[in-house]
Amino acid sequence: MSKLTNSPRFASKLLSSSKMPAFTIYGSRGSTNTDRVRLTLAEGGFTDYELVLLNLQKGEQKSAEHKKRHPWGKIPVLVSAEGFTLYESRAICKYLATKYRFPLLPPDSDIEAAALFDQAQCAEMTYFEEPAGRIAFEKFAKKFIGLPPDDAAVSDALRSVELFFDVAERLLLQKDYMAGNNFTLVDIYYIPLIQRLFACGYGDIIASREAVSAWWDRCVNRLAIKRLLAADKEAALAASR
Ligand SMILES: N[C@@H](CCC(=O)N[C@@H](CS)C(=O)NCC(=O)O)C(=O)O
Numbered sequence: 690m691s692k693l694t695n696s697p698r699f700a701s702k703l704l705s706s707s708k709m710p711a712f713t714i715y716g717s718r719g720s721t722n723t724d725r726v727r728l729t730l731a732e733g734g735f736t737d738y739e740l741v742l743l744n745l746q747k748g749e750q751k752s753a754e755h756k757k758r759h760p761w762g763k764i765p766v767l768v769s770a771e772g773f774t775l776y777e778s779r780a781i782c783k784y785l786a787t788k789y790r791f792p793l794l795p796p797d798s799d800i801e802a803a804a805l806f807d808q809a810q811c812a813e814m815t816y817f818e819e820p821a822g823r824i825a826f827e828k829f830a831k832k833f834i835g836l837p838p839d840d841a842a843v844s845d846a847l848r849s850v851e852l853f854f855d856v857a858e859r860l861l862l863q864k865d866y867m868a869g870n871n872f873t874l875v876d877i878y879y880i881p882l883i884q885r886l887f888a889c890g891y892g893d894i895i896a897s898r899e900a901v902s903a904w905w906d907r908c909v910n911r912l913a914i915k916r917l918l919a920a921d922k923e924a925a926l927a928a929s930r
Contacts, residue, residue: 690749693740710739712769714781715758717745719925721825721881722778723765728877729782731917733791746833779810782874793874802869809868809875816856818882820849825885847891854894854901861900865907876908884918 716723730738743749743764751762758766759776766776767784775781786793795802823846827838857867867875883905886894895905909915 690744691742693742709770711737712767712773713739713741715741715743715755715766715768716764717743717750720745720764721822721885722763724881724884724921725778725878726765726767726781726785728880728914728917729785729791729793729874731913732793732877732911733785733789734913735785735789735791779814779874779878782877786874793872793877795868795871795873806868806873806875809873810878813867813875813878816853817850817879820846820853821882821886824850824889824891825882828889829885847894850886850891850894854898857904858898858900861904866904872908872911876904877914880908880914880918 714723714726716726727740730736743755745764749755750759750764755764755766756762758768758774761776763776765778765781766774767781768774775784783794785791795806797803824843827843827846831838861867864870866872867879883895886892896902909918
């Protein structure tokens with residue numbers, strides 16, 4: 690287990706300050722679910738937290754200690770200075786955006802906008818995450834555990850992701866972002882797995898669709914997101930040298 694500061698540079702120095710951070714995020718290097726939370730914090734400009742990295746290959750997420758934080762033994766988990774514990778990346782992102790007032794959610798007073806946000810979040814979780822996650826697992830994660838990808842599973846998942854973005858293309862011709870005309874958490878939710886699609890050589894799924902590609906550019910060209918992604922890329926390169 691290693692403790693990092695929240696510096697935009699993923700590989701940063703050990704905490705030396707005695708001041709208690711507002712909360713700790715238990716995550717892992719290269720975890721798309723952890724990155725969803727890190728991107729939310731970066732967009733909110735929030736830095737008063739500690740990132741504790743668990744080594745998934747060593748099974749640190751299944752330790753009795755971690756299972757007290759996450760009963761299914763997964764990451765990410767947030768533990769506040771007061772001891773409030775929360776798991777599930779999207780629940781953590783929404784909690785953070787609400788508590789620290791990041792402008793990433795529709796106002797509660799706009800019932801229709803809030804419902805459209807929920808709808809967009811459900812679409813991302815139901816139709817996108819599973820096939821995109823399968824591709825990331827087969828083509829990316831399996832490399833690190835020395836297993837070959839299941840090519841049939843990849844082809845099947847690719848078909849589902851293509852179909853998903855055919856629909857998204859039509860929707861994004863009518864609006865700038867997934868939940869409407871404002872950038873929200875739902876747009877952030879897509880970023881880590883789409884990055885994996887690019888890393889696995891499937892970026893054309895995004896680039897070949899005009900409205901989807903324009904949406905993606907709008908998302909990744911946001912200053913805070915661009916900075917975090919660039920710092921992670923640099924850290925990953927340094928780690929591979
Ligand atoms: N739906 C959960 C998924 C959590 C999850 O599957 N995390 C992965 C890392 S990205 C994990 O902990 N894998 C290790 C394991 O399953 O043992 C979320 O959004 O937080």
